[in-house]
Amino acid sequence: MDDAASVRGLAGACVIVAGMSVEPTAWRRPGPTGEQRRNDVFVGVAVAAVAQLNLVLTTSAGYFVLGAPPSRLEQVLWTLAVTLPLAVRRRWPAAVAIVISAAFIVAQVRHSPEQQVSNGALYVSIYTLGAWGRDRRWARWVRIAIIVAMFAWLAIAIGISASDVPEGAFSNAAGPVEPLLATIANGVLLNALFFGFAYLFGETAWISARRRHQLEVQAQELRRLAAEVSEQAVIGERVRIARELHDVVAHHVSVMGVQASATRRVMDRDPAKARTALAAVEQSARTAVDELRRMLNLLRATGDVEERPSGSGVDRLDALVANARDAGLTATLGVYGEPVPLPESLSQAAYRIVQEAVTNTLKHANASVIDVRVRYHAAELEVDVTDDGHGAPPGAHAGVGLGLIGMRERVAAHEGTLEARSRSGGGYRVRARFPLAQTEAVPA
Template identity: 80%
Template sequence: MCAIVAGMSVEPTAWRRPGPTARQLRNDVVIGVAVAAVALFNLVLSTSAGMFFGDDVPSRPEQVLWTLAVTLPLAVRRRWPAAAAIVISIAFIGAQVRHSPEQQIANGALSAAIYTLGAWDRDRARARWAQIGIVAAMFTWLGIAIAQTAADLPADAFEDAAGPLEPLLATIINGVLLNALFFGFAIFFGEAAWISARRQHLLEVQAEELRRLAAEAGERAIMGERVRIARELHDVVAHHVSVMGVQAAAARRVMEKDLGKARTALAAVEQGARTAVEELRRMLSLLRATGGTPDERPTGSGVDRVDELVSNARDAGLAATLGVYGEPVPLPESLSQAAYRIVQEAVTNALKHANASALDVRVRYHTAELEIDVTDDGRGAPPGATAGVGLGLIGMRERVTAHDGTLEAGSRADGGYRVRARFPLAHAEAVPA
């Protein structure tokens, strides 16, 4: 028995089982009273059948008292597990010492008390010591009872014995074995119940943690999607509105001098407005999309449409040129769109902020990377400005970083501004420039 108890003491003790609920406490009271009633009825049956364990049978009131003392504490077995188990154990031994005839239900009450002690006591060290103390007391009493019985046995007590063992030895082994199994099962299943409750608690904690992590992941996904959509809207609106503003200003200046140029500029404004509306409609359809993976959603323009950006810049009055070097290779859609957006942002900045007159866009397909190079002859970055402060540059860096690329953005030594982005091409087979 001590080995069993010691073996179970290695279980973790940091967790404290929550106490019983109000409903469980009410159930314990009902069960305790019901068991006491059954035990009293069994006492009547035992005395009526003459089932006495000795000659000095206690009086009827004392028999009732011992019966209630062994069973009624079950009414508080989960409220005070250690106290209930100790009281029942003492009453159990006292009833046997006094030869109380009711012992069948008493055995069940003792087993239930030891089980509850292991399953519900929140102080695990106290529960272990209480179990050890109860088992030690029970086996001590068993030894005393066997010694008393052996001393009073008549000479012909085992005259019908025919086994290979000594009759008294066989009786002792039988009593020890049965009691060891009795207490062992009670302690084992009580400990198993406590471990099961602990595991249930851990599962609930893990489930709550998983729900929290899932909620955080959902929030991060939503935030990332918002940032991506904000970046797309910035690129679309800023570029087209900038071009429209330049063209409208040009139309205003030449309205009275050259109606043909004014019409051309206004046509460019109209086309820019239509393109901006189309891009915005695409973004709204993305926002409304409820299914599909990101790769299945509507995408914007790719690097094959960079010439349209250059043409828009040229229509806005810039001396814009485009050069494509190397052998173009198929690009992932996301990478192609990122390259297009970088050129778009660079052109927008040249129109809005640089006061540039010339713009040079170069797309280079190297063996292992795609290079986007946009330069202008404007006034460059303001003195003291930090590269990457503006929303447009932040968006460009985010796009490049998403594809494991590098970005260089800043004023040139000979004047103007330069944006150079490099994207690695893991599976490309392009011809060097």
């Protein structure tokens, strides 16, 4: 055996120890795709053909460094045994590495002259086992076993060939190291680098594949999260639209219903009052249409358009109370404390809560009196709506209606609190408290 071409060892062993310190995870690399398998077949056949060509050239040049070669047929068979298994290298990497390594050693024992392409096939088989071996523990120990076997064969080959070194073989030696020792060290160094790179590059390829897999998983997770966020945004927008539609439509339709009922009752005996009620119905209808048109315009807007709650702030509560008064209730509005400037969103939320409370009173309470109070405290805004109706039905749960759900959502959006329950003395109370920032608590 040629010392520089037959054994691949020591440095590779050092790389193996370093590689074993990187413990792989439970991830198993998927097998090769159909296209990769077809490419392997093509590469395996091509390498076997090149090896046969190199065998013809080697024998034609009389380059028999291992000794007298076997028969021509045996040379061809050993060359095919070392190279042709590459056709399935990624499908069965461990089996291919074992077969090629065993065939490589036996071919050298039989003095097969083709070594150059066979060395490359051995390198590729070890690299492939490191890059594609699904069972990492098995792949590691198979490579270690192959390297140890090659090391053992190198030692045997050196022991056999050392006694047959002819006199004058090192007549041109001029270095400081003893010639035979230098030859052995040179062979070991070259083969150590050979095996070391095969092991290292295989591990690197497997780690790279694992990282690609992790990146794909992370990208898929990011896409899933983005889809969830988008879906939540759509749901949130639907809830907001539903809340606005409920507040606007329910209130004005309820007021129109009460006023229409009053018109029907007094139309014959008091035409003037009936006309006043009809005018109130007309005004409520126009207001509802204006609110709906405003919301539709906001929905059609493609840019970031701030919602301007025109006519929907605490400064418009007097009109809301006047509508309740027109609907037949004894309605009062009281403002306590020093009014301060409010953010539009908070002002609108307070208005919508009072609006929903008034609507519920008109629809369900059978009340005659409703009292709306706005209190400006040092650190919070409080709106309080009470009536003298029959309160919540026995066994009813507060917060189950769409209106109460909408009120709770508005209060929660501003980190406030909501109280909605029957009063001990009769009637119903809705009270919401909104915290005010220090910068807001400045007298208007």
